[in-house]
Amino acid sequence: MTILVCDGDREIAEAIGIYLRHEGYDVLLAHSGPEAVNAARENDVQLIVMDVMMPGFDGIRATLKIREGNNVPILMLSAKSEDTDKILGLGMGADDYLTKPFNPLELIARVKSLLRRYTQLGAKSETPSVYMSGGLELDEESKAVTVDGEPVRLTPVEYKILSFLLKNAGRVYSIAQIYENVWDEPAFSPENTVAVHIRRIREKIEIDPKNPKYLKVVWGIGYKIEKIS
8 A cells, every 4th residue: 555645844754654555555655735736646646644844835735735636635734733623624624633742562552443444434435527516517518507407607617516515525624725736826815716716606507696506605704505415
């Protein structure tokens, strides 16, 4: 099995690599957010150890980008022990969390536990092309969006926003996170830009845009697509 270790501190990354190789795993190393995303896309890895603080962009954003098309388990590392950091990491798609400094034995135990769960659930399940929440449906291959079987016409940006949120239904994203993932650039005062597109999407997919069923605001945090079975 191959594990991708992502840490901006090269000495720490190398040390983690030594622990994992000693257990018989193959190890790849990355030292920045962009390196981590590229390595995850270009290699067949079964687990990622991701540090929160990295150059380029941080481990949270790297996790979001990896999660767009990969369900590989991610173990988040951070020098911070506050509950808010833990919740943020897990909410953005990480599967487990370990605070630095850590005992190597605990690291190995967490890695083995995640790999067991990953194997039992089926690591190679295909990424779906159709995403649904209740009557809202998005077909990634045809780029078609329907609500209760009725087609919805979206602009390219509206489609990207809806696609991003629907693929991660149930998760809350801030305006800055939505902007960075859709426009793929740093967010500088993105509030009005994102809010306008959100309002237009609601007008097209909601029966009552003022009381939305699908695209909801979580006050003080951001937006999400409600996860409806």
